[in-house]
Amino acid sequence: MxxxxxxRFKRASIKTFSFFLIFSAVVWVLVQFSKxxxxxxxxxxxxxxxxxxxxxxxxxxxxxxxxxQDNGFNIYYYKIFNPQLQxxxxxxxxxxxxxxxxxxxxxxxxxxxxxxxxxxxxxxxxEIVVPFQFKKEKMLKVEPRIEVNYAVGFSAEESVRLKxxxxxVSGPEKxxxxxNTVYTRSLKLNKVNMDLNGExxxxxxxxxxxxxxxxxxxxxxxxxxxxxxxxEIAVEVTNVPEGLNLAYFPKTVIVYYQVNLKQFESVxxxxxxxxxxxxxxxxxxxxxxxxxxxxPDFINNIRLNERRIQFVIKR
Numbered sequence: 574m575x576x577x578x579x580x581r582f583k584r585a586s587i588k589t590f591s592f593f594l595i596f597s598a599v600v601w602v603l604v605q606f607s608k609x610x611x612x613x614x615x616x617x618x619x620x621x622x623x624x625x626x627x628x629x630x631x632x633x634x635x636x637x638x639x640x641x642q643d644n645g646f647n648i649y650y651y652k653i654f655n656p657q658l659q660x661x662x663x664x665x666x667x668x669x670x671x672x673x674x675x676x677x678x679x680x681x682x683x684x685x686x687x688x689x690x691x692x693x694x695x696x697x698x699x700e701i702v703v704p705f706q707f708k709k710e711k712m713l714k715v716e717p718r719i720e721v722n723y724a725v726g727f728s729a730e731e732s733v734r735l736k737x738x739x740x741x742v743s744g745p746e747k748x749x750x751x752x753n754t755v756y757t758r759s760l761k762l763n764k765v766n767m768d769l770n771g772e773x774x775x776x777x778x779x780x781x782x783x784x785x786x787x788x789x790x791x792x793x794x795x796x797x798x799x800x801x802x803x804x805e806i807a808v809e810v811t812n813v814p815e816g817l818n819l820a821y822f823p824k825t826v827i828v829y830y831q832v833n834l835k836q837f838e839s840v841x842x843x844x845x846x847x848x849x850x851x852x853x854x855x856x857x858x859x860x861x862x863x864x865x866x867x868x869p870d871f872i873n874n875i876r877l878n879e880r881r882i883q884f885v886i887k888r
Contacts, residue, residue, distance in 0.1 A: 614639045616687065617655065618701065622663040625784050627672070628745045629662070630704035637676070638697040641689065656687055660701060674701040708743040708784065713752065715740055715775060715790055718759045724766040728799040728831055730871060733769065736791045740775065744783035755780070757790065769794040798834045802872075803827055804842040808863055808882055812852040819851070821884035826863055831874040844869045849882050859883060 615636040623629050637658060664679070665672040676683065676696050684691060719733045740755070757773045774789045805825050813819050828845050846867035854861055860881040868875060 612641050613697075614641055616696075617657045619657045619659050620662055620703070621659050622661050624662065624672075625743060626708050627705040628708045628782065629672075630706070633703045634698075634701050637701065639687070639689070639694060640697055641694045658683060658686055662703065665701075665703070670704060670706070672703040672705055674703070676700060706745065709746045709749045710741060710743045711749050712739045712741055714738065714754045716754055716756050717773070717792060718756050718776070719773065719792060720759075720761045721765055721769070721794070722761070722763045723796065724764045726798060726800070727766045727796055728873065729794050729796050730833065730873065731794065733792050733794045736793065737787070738790070740790065741786040742783045743786075744780075748780075748782055752780075757792075760792075765796055768796050799831050800834050800837055801829060802832055802837060802840055803829045804840070804845060806842055806845045806847045809846070809848045810861065810882075810884075811848050811850050814851070818887040819884055820887055821849070821861065821882050823879060823882065826882075827878040828865065828868075829874075829876050829878065830868070830872040832869075832872045836871055840869055840872065847877070859885070 616639050617636050618634060620629060620633070660674050662672055662674065665674040667673075676699060680691055683689075683696070715735050715738055717733050717735055721729070721733060723729070735757070742749070742755075756776050758776045760773050762769070770791075770793045772789050772791050775785060775787070777783070777785060777788070804827070806828050807825050808821070808823070810819065810821060826847055828847070830840070832840055844867070845865065847863050848866055849861035849863050851861065860883050863877055863880050863882050865875060865877065
């Protein structure tokens, strides 16, 4: 009895069939995409060159409708890559609290941007209307965020200063009225041993609706050679109740300070006064806190070797 074998397709036949199937599909796609279609496409709008004295409303058109008559390839190009239309608001006309950008007056620019031909296409809208409100102007104080670490033996008598210390801004009234101060960007300077003189940007993060007339300010500081001095000062005790026999120690403390080298000889122990206020002693404590209440204005980094002054009450 003979056994019937299933017919086998030759590999060459399968390859040939697959080739013609793929080829037919490609030809069909090319034919379909070569046809002319009419399609409505949303073109995103990006606004540029807004007038500095005007605040553009958030309620503004975010796209225009382009009726495109073209082959399928070009239509899908616009759908996939979605080109933007840049609208130059400096070319818009002002009318009753609105900026009116007439599209028909800028067709050549739009054609160039979108790479289209208006013989077969058109933008549905005749104009773009952008509501605005006049900006309010105000001078804002600028505060430095500048950290200075001096080289050994150097310091400064005054803090870092800015020039100018205020900047003019404009923006929506509700934002302008809620802010009085802006800050510089953070800046850290290490091992400083000479006068500071530079420029730092203003930190405008979170203030995108404000227009800054200046985006940076100068900073400066006079840096000088300093040295450390010390003086032994007698401790005074104030507000001791009448009749209370108070004994305390130590009777003197050492005051350490930093002073400009040029003024080192001008400092003496008589320029200082250290006191302990007995009224500030908490119940149960057996010590007072020493405080410096008088010192020369031109010294800094001042400290005491001992702040706790022990005391006993003699009966």
